[in-house]
Amino acid sequence: MIYKRSSALFVEAQKVIPGGVNSPVRAFKAVGGDPIFVKEAKGAYLYDEDGNRLIDYINSWGPMILGHAHPPVVNAVVEKAKKGTSFGMPTEIETKIAELAVSMVPNIDKIRFVNSGTEACMSAVRLARGFTKKDKIIKFAGCYHGHSDSFLIQAGSGAVTFGSPNSPGVTEGTAKDTLLARYNDLENVEEIINSNKNEIACIIIEPVAGNMGCIPPVEGFLEGLRSLCDAHNILLIFDEVMTGFRLAKGGVQELLGVDADIVTFGKVIGGGLPVGAFAAREEIMNHLAPLGPVYQAGTLSGNPLAMAAGLAMLTELNDHSEIFDSLAKKTAYLHEGIAKVLEEKNVVHTINRIGSMISVHFSEKSVIDFESAAEGNNDTFKKFFHGMLDQGIYIAPSAFETWFITEALTYEDLDETIKAVSIVAEKL
Ligand code: KE4
Numbered sequence: 001m002i003y004k005r006s007s008a009l010f011v012e013a014q015k016v017i018p019g020g021v022n023s024p025v026r027a028f029k030a031v032g033g034d035p036i037f038v039k040e041a042k043g044a045y046l047y048d049e050d051g052n053r054l055i056d057y058i059n060s061w062g063p064m065i066l067g068h069a070h071p072p073v074v075n076a077v078v079e080k081a082k083k084g085t086s087f088g089m090p091t092e093i094e095t096k097i098a099e100l101a102v103s104m105v106p107n108i109d110k111i112r113f114v115n116s117g118t119e120a121c122m123s124a125v126r127l128a129r130g131f132t133k134k135d136k137i138i139k140f141a142g143c144y145h146g147h148s149d150s151f152l153i154q155a156g157s158g159a160v161t162f163g164s165p166n167s168p169g170v171t172e173g174t175a176k177d178t179l180l181a182r183y184n185d186l187e188n189v190e191e192i193i194n195s196n197k198n199e200i201a202c203i204i205i206e207p208v209a210g211n212m213g214c215i216p217p218v219e220g221f222l223e224g225l226r227s228l229c230d231a232h233n234i235l236l237i238f239d240e241v242m243t244g245f246r247l248a249k250g251g252v253q254e255l256l257g258v259d260a261d262i263v264t265f266g267k268v269i270g271g272g273l274p275v276g277a278f279a280a281r282e283e284i285m286n287h288l289a290p291l292g293p294v295y296q297a298g299t300l301s302g303n304p305l306a307m308a309a310g311l312a313m314l315t316e317l318n319d320h321s322e323i324f325d326s327l328a329k330k331t332a333y334l335h336e337g338i339a340k341v342l343e344e345k346n347v348v349h350t351i352n353r354i355g356s357m358i359s360v361h362f363s364e365k366s367v368i369d370f371e372s373a374a375e376g377n378n379d380t381f382k383k384f385f386h387g388m389l390d391q392g393i394y395i396a397p398s399a400f401e402t403w404f405i406t407e408a409l410t411y412e413d414l415d416e417t418i419k420a421v422s423i424v425a426e427k428l
Pocket of ligand 1: 023024025026061116117118119121144145146147206210211239240241242266267276401
């Protein structure tokens with residue numbers, strides 16, 4: 001594959017945009033080489049600026065669950081744009097998507113829309129602190145909840161990839177209120193709670209982690225967190241920015257049957273436009289301004305254009321919920337195919353998968369937390385990434401990310417991907 005034009009565009013971009021990108025993980029720092037510049041995309045395929053067609057396993061980090069330029073979403077956006085894009089005033093479509101989201105997700109009565117997953121998680125923590133009148137939060141090493149100061153304490157995703165888990169600019173004052181636990185380690189959480197009695201407002205977790213690669217919760221872990229929160233008057237926040245409307249219509253709460261107090265959303269809920277959201281039962285949400293004292297706001301929150309994309313997306317998923325099963329089957333097929341060829345080529349690896357999220361780790365150990373995820377062989381990952389790219393397959397440019405399967409993928413695409421793994425594995 002030739003990437004000359006992408007490299008030329010990258011030179012220009014770096015002159016006026018820090019690192020040439022508007023989000024660090026896109027810069028390929030973890031895998032080396034120049035990032036790919038996309039010209040357009042349709043269904044399961046990206047078309048880059050050099051005319052290469054790539055099978056896309058990132059799908060804008062999750063939103064394009066039905067494929068790029070999905071007609072019902074595109075049509076909704078085009079029609080809405082003709083009538084104006086944002087008014088800073090309430091519109092009916094905000095109520096429509098709010099009603100639909102509330103009908104799809106368990107344990108939420110009300111939802112507030114914002115413009116990103118970061119805003120959703122940041123606001124959810126402020127709401128939990130305001131509701132419980134307590135200051136500290138527990139997050140998990142390797143989990144990423146966006147780039148708000150309270151979360152950049154051994155974050156996952158780009159922060160880990162970037163090798164600087166604790167970002168400069170986060171003050172000691174902020175960091176002291178963020179307590180760090182080990183994912184899938186209930187005893188560790190209980191120890192932290194007992195050493196900070198009556199000071200913890202919430203536990204925020206990716207109920208299925210996707211920012212250390214894909215790491216599902218071990219049996220009983222989420223249930224244990226639920227019990228600890230009930231026993232200690234702590235709110236349980238499920239960060240479902242990745243998993244919401246992806247792993248099931250009702251997200252992880254539905255898939256695994258564990259109730260959260262506050263749920264955050266992003267990615268799929270916006271259908272590819274900038275939308276985040278946070279939601280909870282009425283008793284909690286009514287603490288939000290203008291009803292209650294917890295302030296949160298946004299110029300473009302709930303803007304009609306983004307709402308049109310999100311409503312079209314959620315309507316598709318709500319009306320065709322067999323999509324979730326189809327996605328899970330395609331992901332299982334891919335898992336089995338990749339595992340078979342890597343075993344045949346004696347490549348040490350482990351694959352994590354749940355629903356339409358999957359990640360390949362070049363490690364012989366099970367990957368169940370940040371520590372074990374970090375033990376993967378990153379040199380092998382780099383070779384794997386570039387090998388797959390040369391075969392026309394675009395996977396996450398970091399070992400600390402999950403792949404996102406889109407319904408637009410055919411079984412022929414999956415077979416092409418498995419064949420590419422077989423070719424690349426020869427040189428790992
Ligand atoms: P955004 O602010 O990027 O919309 O959402 C932050 C966020 C919150 N919670 C979870 C579980 C997330 O995965 C994210 C963002 N995910 C990353 C990919 N791992 C976004 C990609 C990027 O940073 O460019």
